Amino acid sequence: MLERLNQAMEHIERRLDQEIDVAELARIAVTSEYHFRRLFSALAGLPLSEYIRRRRLTVAGADVLAGEETLLDIAVRYGYGSGEAFARAFRAVHGVGPGEARRTGAALYSQPRMSFRLVIEGSSGMRYRIVAKEEFRVVGRKARVPLVHEGMNPAIVAFVRSMDPETRRRIEGLADQEPRGIVNVADRVADSRTEGTELDYYYGVVTGADVPEDLDVLVVPAGAWVVFESSGAFPQALQYLWRDAFTQWFPSNPSYRSRPGPEISSVVVSQDGSQADAELWLPIERTAS
Structure with a gap:
């Protein structure tokens, strides 16, 4: 690779x-x-x-x-x-x-020519599993927000805080399949993944239940997913999980590659807000043999 x-x-x-x-x-x-x-x-x-x-x-x-x-x-x-x-x-x-x-003769910026080389790491490993899911729905509330690579996303924080507690309780009550509980979904992310480009963000659950008319729905086609799990500082635990998936797992597992589709995360934060248990679902497909 x-x-x-x-x-x-x-x-x-x-x-x-x-x-x-x-x-x-x-x-x-x-x-x-x-x-x-x-x-x-x-x-x-x-x-x-x-x-x-x-x-x-x-x-x-x-x-x-x-x-x-x-x-x-x-x-x-x-x-x-x-x-x-x-x-x-x-x-x-x-x-x-x-x-x-x-x-x-002003001093100019120079972008070095990049090349990739193997660095021996991987001592910590990554917990993952492969899941095949039939078509499912994400149901909740949707907003168009800018992409933020590091730290909390202010637009997402403001959007979630703007929802009344009753709406959040109703959404959470619809969850009936994996990924469990409240999920954060990023869909229609720009190919460039440039900081500030916009994406569709869903605060919702994965469900087969009837959908109330006042909630948004994202239909996700059937396919395979790689699911990563991690525990650590919040929000770095989740952001580093995404980074490590592409810098460590995919290069180490060339039988799989990412495919277009939403990225789904589930995060359970400690009471003091400093730690979190995170789960990241990425859509994948097998590479041609």
Whole structure:
């Protein structure tokens, strides 16, 4: 897997001044485009699209300082339709416009070229199980919220607190199958997984019961799931569980890959709010043999 990922990274380097087809990168890595994006963001710590943008503008920055081509020629070569668009992107990464950088020889930001290598870890292990579920429904309340990678999500906290206790009790009373109890569901997450992009968040339960008209419903197709369990500090226990799933479990279990679908978590927090027992359900499929 790591060798294939590094071959995909080499492909990116060869095409920084051309269009980069993510489907082709996934083909090189012998996986699906969906799983490639998820795996890359977990391993690299930033979305694939952001890495490509930073690498392009790192290389473009060297061309700007070299002074051998016009700024417009450089902009066009790296895929920008106008000098203005290039200048905005350049400033966002380097903190200075290309014209000023050329005139003053300003210090620029450099995104290092990434490669992946094996680091011997895994002494702690991960508790997991594989579950096959028929079509099921998540019933509760839904909100559109921004993606937050670290710490509590203020939009989710505010949304849950805005629900009256009676509504929460009614929702909880509908639970009748796994995952048990109140679940937090993230659906329609942007492929880039960039901080601040929006997703559908459900506060609800998994149920086969009749659905009250005032509640929202998410129908989840039948499929396989990998279920991870962890205990530790809150909310890090759950956030690290997602990270470890992609940085440790998937690379160690190449027979499976992630597939499109909602991510479901269940968290039981201690009375003082410092610790939690977490369960994370991720939709998976077997890879081609």
